[in-house]
Amino acid sequence: MMEKNYGSKRLVVGAHYGFRDWLAQRVTAVLMALFTIVLVAQVLFGARLGYERWSAIFSAQWMKVVTFVVIIALLYHAWVGMRDIWMDYVKPVAAKLVLQVFTLVWLVGCAGWAVQVLWRL
Amino acid sequence: MAETTQSRNRPVYRNIHVTQIVGYRLPPAGIVSILHRVSGALMFLLLPFVIWLFDVSLTSEISYERFTSAFVAGLGFLPGWFMKLVALALIWAYLHHFIAGVRHLWMDMTHSVSKAQGQVSAWITLGASAGLTLALAVKLFI
Numbered sequence: 001m002m003e004k005n006y007g008s009k010r011l012v013v014g015a016h017y018g019f020r021d022w023l024a025q026r027v028t029a030v031l032m033a034l035f036t037i038v039l040v041a042q043v044l045f046g047a048r049l050g051y052e053r054w055s056a057i058f059s060a061q062w063m064k065v066v067t068f069v070v071i072i073a074l075l076y077h078a079w080v081g082m083r084d085i086w087m088d089y090v091k092p093v094a095a096k097l098v099l100q101v102f103t104l105v106w107l108v109g110c111a112g113w114a115v116q117v118l119w120r121l
Numbered sequence: 122m123a124e125t126t127q128s129r130n131r132p133v134y135r136n137i138h139v140t141q142i143v144g145y146r147l148p149p150a151g152i153v154s155i156l157h158r159v160s161g162a163l164m165f166l167l168l169p170f171v172i173w174l175f176d177v178s179l180t181s182e183i184s185y186e187r188f189t190s191a192f193v194a195g196l197g198f199l200p201g202w203f204m205k206l207v208a209l210a211l212i213w214a215y216l217h218h219f220i221a222g223v224r225h226l227w228m229d230m231t232h233s234v235s236k237a238q239g240q241v242s243a244w245i246t247l248g249a250s251a252g253l254t255l256a257l258a259v260k261l262f263i
Binding site: 030058081103 | 165168176222
């Protein structure tokens with residue numbers, strides 16, 4: 001085994017989820033930021049905002065798809081962030097596990113509800 | 122590293138205890154950082170409330186009425202002004218998280234990580250999120 005163990009071919013140990021989550025958090029953040037701009041632009045420009053216009057914004061099929069993508073992005077983004085918080089401040093393994101499971105249930109439940117609202121429209 | 126009398130007398134914090142936080146003076150970048158966490162956790166906890174707002178504001182014209190009246194007549198035993206305060210807390214959390222996030226992306230992309238740059242961008246972040254929150258508070262309450 002005289003393979004080169006430096007540079008881009010360096011053998012690294014670990015599960016690699018640190019870098020993957022770091023990158024995912026930034027990618028999902030950019031998606032949500034762009035969505036915010038798209039939504040705010042639609043709210044600000046146009047007639048006076050009431051139920052008609054508000055529901056029309058989310059009735060468009062492209063907006064439903066974009067919103068769905070953002071809901072999933074939010075789910076992942078919030079998972080990474082909350083897991084970081086639990087890892088930093090909660091040391092007992094049992095408590096950390098319970099809180100992480102709670103976080104997942106909370107986020108998946110919220111995402112399901114949001115998707116239901118979206119496609120009921 | 123050269124050790125001076127001054128640096129030797131400085132308080133040393135390892136594993137900061139909750140009771141020490143009060144006396145610990147964070148630099149502006151540190152304040153932005155901890156508020157990034159606080160705002161994120163706040164939005165996480167209030168996520169069901171946000172989706173409830175999404176639900177009632179979209180489902181029907183009747184439920185839209187319930188959405189608007191929550192901030193005027195109140196919701197259950199919670200008065201309308203309290204609901205507005207919760208909305209304002211969410212607005213601040215979103216703005217701070219957004220601007221602090223953009224600051225992060227900017228630092229990642231341009232490697233702007235000097236002490237001076239960090240300080241200036243931290244003050245900009247704190248000022249912009251507080252200023253925008255104040256402007257929206259005026260719109261919300263007046």
